[in-house]
Amino acid sequence: MSLVFTILSMVFLLPSQGFSQDAAKLFKGNCASCHKPTTQKLVGPGLQGVRSRWTDEAKLIAWVKNSQDFLKTGDSYAKKLFADYGNSVMPAFALSDAEIIAIVDWADKGGDAPAATEATDSAAGATTSAGEGGEPADSETYMYILLGIAALLLILISVLNTVKKSLQSLVNEKNGVIVEPQPHRSPYQQAMYWASQNKKIVALAGLFLTVWVLKLGWDGLMGVGVYEGYAPEQPIKFSHELHAGQNKIACVYCHSSVEKSKHANIPSANVCMNCHAYIQQGPKYGSEEISKIYAALDYNPETRSYGPNQKPIKWIRVHSLPDHVYFNHSQHVTVGKLECAQCHGPIDSMEVVRQYSPLTMGWCINCHRETAVQWEGNEYYEELHKKFLEDSDYKKGDVFTVEKIGGLECSKCHY
Ligand code: HEC
Ligand code: HEC
Ligand code: HEC
Ligand code: HEC
Ligand code: HEC
Ligand code: HEC
Incomplete structure (x- = not known):
């Protein structure tokens, strides 16, 4: 003790x-x-x-x-x-x-x-x-591990088989049993012959192959247009965990259009320079990643001057709805008063942004069914809220949800 x-x-x-x-x-x-x-x-x-x-x-x-x-x-x-x-x-x-x-x-x-x-x-x-080694293994990694184990098993079985055969022939020799020499075969015939002699291995391999193909097909079917968890590697190792998490930089400092317009902008390299004109070293990558900002702006940190060869940083898009869907950020963030995290998850603890929500129609609709409209201080919604209370179907405890203002109508979300 x-x-x-x-x-x-x-x-x-x-x-x-x-x-x-x-x-x-x-x-x-x-x-x-x-x-x-x-x-x-x-x-x-x-x-x-x-x-x-x-x-x-x-x-x-x-x-x-x-x-x-x-x-x-x-x-x-x-x-x-x-x-x-x-x-x-x-x-x-x-x-x-x-x-x-x-x-x-x-x-x-x-x-x-x-x-x-x-x-x-x-x-x-x-x-x-x-601290870098601890990446969580995803399902793909497990798949490869499984395939690896299967391959090892197959090799082991065939080695054991060969050993068994040579032992057998030793025993045969000792006992004076004469085994007929094998006839000449083409590679295909050889393979078929091998398969007929090793039915168990063939069955096992077949099973693995079937399961694998089924899994690929299933993933393909379920994944049409759904990219939940999608986290592409970006041209600069920009970390939200470091900026929004540790350094508490507000989301709208960089995504400044999110409260006013349909789309949230990705900040230009000039916004990065508000800080990175001074901060030339990072805690994890030293100057390697930050110098890519300078390269994009053709900026020389020694002389603190910009050159003529500027090119935009090619960030890879993470979230993307199909063209036939209308989604508006300011409607949700400013009017609906939703937090970024309700749809994007804990971005401030992500080193690499990943798509947190499925972004399917069912996802949008579910939230519209459950979420109450912030009607106070909005004349248009106050009017609708009054009508909602006066409706003969209204029972005490009913919630004035987005559904009640027409949030499930096809035309609201589809052009
Ligand atoms: C210092 C600037 C900065 C801050 C602060 C910041 N972001 Fe970002 N954000 C970026 C940059 C640059 C990208 C593009 C690169 C990437 O995806 O990592 C991005 C990408 C994103 C994306 C993915 C966009 C896509 O391609 O679909 C989301 C979502 C996002 N940010 C949300 C947030 C949220 C939520 C916060 C606050 C918690 C936040 N950001 C704070 C700079 C910033
Ligand atoms: C991005 C640059 C930057 C970083 C990083 C930074 N500081 Fe500062 N710090 C400043 C500036 C600039 C000032 C002067 C006041 C101002 O303009 O905000 C300052 C002022 C201070 C002061 C007051 C100094 C005085 O003369 O009274 C202290 C104390 C301080 N910083 C401590 C720290 C500590 C501790 C850290 C690390 C944990 C740190 N700073 C990281 C930029 C920075
Ligand atoms: C408001 C200030 C601010 C802005 C704007 C800003 N950063 Fe940073 N950035 C920081 C701070 C603070 C650090 C951490 C420095 C440290 O800890 O030594 C940092 C570190 C980094 C690093 C180094 C990471 C590492 O671990 O080595 C990269 C890369 C980076 N930022 C990219 C960007 C990009 C790209 C943008 C523009 C989209 C941007 N930053 C905008 C404040 C900012
Ligand atoms: C109601 C859910 C919801 C909320 C709340 C929300 N977003 Fe989004 N965000 C989305 C969807 C859906 C997309 C994909 C939009 C598209 O493809 O047109 C997206 C895309 C983005 C993008 C990529 C650029 C774009 O507009 O397509 C950025 C950056 C972003 N969001 C940042 C933010 C920030 C920062 C906040 C908080 C201030 C926020 N979002 C709040 C659902 C939301
Ligand atoms: C986290 C909850 C949530 C999610 C997820 C969500 N919404 Fe909304 N949505 C709201 C709220 C709350 C409002 C009400 C905002 C207001 O007061 O106007 C709203 C309003 C709307 C409106 C305006 C409705 C009207 O009658 O004026 C549209 C259009 C819309 N959302 C589309 C979408 C689409 C498309 C998606 C999916 C890509 C989506 N929303 C996902 C919460 C959500
Ligand atoms: C709250 C927003 C919203 C409403 C209301 C809505 N949809 Fe959708 N719908 C979406 C989104 C988001 C997608 C894209 C889903 C995806 O890409 O997985 C979509 C996709 C679709 C698709 C294409 C299916 C596909 O897999 O690409 C059809 C068809 C469709 N909607 C029909 C309708 C009809 C009919 C209604 C009215 C009964 C309706 N939607 C109401 C948001 C909405």
């Missing part, structure tokens, strides 16, 4: 003991693109001596967690600082209080000696690459 306790407490205590070493790593991963742990300016002020510039530790923590929120408190020091740095936005960080204190203390003392930074560099590299 006490052994279990010791092991448990070791497991829980270990991370907190490693904290001060982690500060350098955390700084490197989150802050180093904009701050130096010296008095030197980069994008933001040098952080050496920063403790003495802030009267209150809680405020300093609040600033690092979300500087834009903190500015709303009207703090005069923060307002001046923000203005001094030309209103550059410092991104929000989902770090704990203890982590922030550790980073700030570490930087406040001027960071590590250069040699020590090198050491933490490679440590940081090791942890990031260790």
Whole structure:
């Protein structure tokens, strides 16, 4: 019992003991693109001596967690600082209080000696690459594993068969039994002969083949026009998890047309440059992926100038309804007050966007049957809502759903 306790407490205590070493790593991963742990300016002020510039530790923590929120408190020091740095936005960080204190203390003392930074560099590299291996296996992978096992089984069986035959012929030889030499056969006849001698293997292989073909056919039938889970690899490894999740950048900052028009736009590379003019290194891919933004804009980060050979980034479309369907984002997001996540799922935790909902007619209709219309403050719907209440069919507890405003009529969704 006490052994279990010791092991448990070791497991829980270990991370907190490693904290001060982690500060350098955390700084490197989150802050180093904009701050130096010296008095030197980069994008933001040098952080050496920063403790003495802030009267209150809680405020300093609040600033690092979300500087834009903190500015709303009207703090005069923060307002001046923000203005001094030309209103550059410092991104929000989902770090704990203890982590922030550790980073700030570490930087406040001027960071590590250069040699020590090198050491933490490679440590940081090791942890990031260790995190990459855990891709979940999908059904296709399982299919290949199954086929692999089947192939191995077949090989094993035929090897055993050969061994059995040569043993048999040894025994025959010993017993003086004369086996007639086999007649000459064409390759086809040989194959047929082999099949007739190995009925079990042939039956097994046939079974596997049938199941496989059936599965392919079934997938094909069920998958006509349904791409749930579709997650193509994009030309730049842009991560929603990093931008919308960790850095809490609002969806509409990039998809700015979503509240006003039918389509949600994909942001142009210029929008990326609002931040990536300064942020030239990423936590996972270093400068490799970010430099693709520069390539698209023919931008030279050394001279900070744009060249003439600009070409748009060719993002691959994930969601796509057939042409005969009418779908409007602003109707759902602005009028219907739906969250992006209701249809797109937890995009802010996806490294690669995948289609979360089936986007079938049944999916649209189900939601229209179940979801109440936000009629308050909308004259047109208030009128309809009044009629709905006055209807003779109305019973107490009935919900004023999208269906009730005509959301199941064919012509609403089909041209
Ligand atoms: C994208 C650039 C960027 C990143 C990344 C960044 N900051 Fe900042 N930071 C700034 C800027 C710019 C300012 C100056 C105020 C402003 O314009 O918002 C600032 C100001 C600060 C200040 C106040 C400095 C002072 O002189 O009072 C602190 C503290 C701070 N940052 C800590 C951090 C920490 C800790 C991290 C990492 C967890 C971090 N920052 C990451 C850009 C950044
Ligand atoms: C920093 C900019 C940025 C932010 C913030 C952002 N996105 Fe995106 N989004 C993109 C880019 C670039 C693409 C195209 C590349 C891709 O699919 O990953 C995209 C693609 C998408 C797609 C797939 C579009 C298609 O091809 O069908 C959806 C859905 C989406 N974003 C939803 C969201 C939601 C929801 C949020 C907020 C939680 C959000 N985005 C925040 C930049 C952003
Ligand atoms: C509002 C600020 C902001 C905007 C706009 C923005 N990014 Fe970022 N981006 C960040 C921050 C913050 C990081 C993380 C930097 C870090 O942690 O060191 C980052 C990191 C990255 C990385 C590096 C990923 C890695 O792990 O190495 C890529 C690639 C990237 N962004 C692509 C884009 C693209 C493409 C766009 C435009 C569609 C874009 N970003 C728009 C703030 C932004
Ligand atoms: C009622 C469900 C629903 C909601 C809510 C919703 N979307 Fe969509 N989204 C869709 C559908 C359906 C498509 C495919 C549209 C098409 O192919 O014409 C789509 C496509 C997209 C695309 C690809 C470009 C396009 O317009 O085809 C982006 C980007 C996107 N959504 C972002 C968002 C963001 C950001 C939000 C939240 C502000 C959001 N969506 C809210 C259902 C929704
Ligand atoms: C998550 C729930 C949800 C899903 C999924 C959804 N809708 Fe809607 N839809 C709504 C709501 C809520 C409204 C009411 C908005 C309003 O108040 O006008 C609405 C309204 C509409 C309207 C206007 C109806 C009218 O009478 O004015 C159309 C057209 C529409 N949706 C099409 C679609 C299509 C096409 C899809 C599938 C691709 C879809 N919707 C998926 C919730 C949903
Ligand atoms: C709320 C929106 C909505 C309403 C209402 C609606 N549909 Fe659809 N319908 C869709 C969507 C979305 C698709 C595309 C489904 C897909 O691609 O899997 C579709 C597809 C279809 C298709 C093509 C089938 C296919 O597999 O491509 C037909 C036919 C159709 N609808 C007929 C109707 C008829 C008839 C009505 C009225 C009774 C109706 N729809 C009402 C959204 C709607």
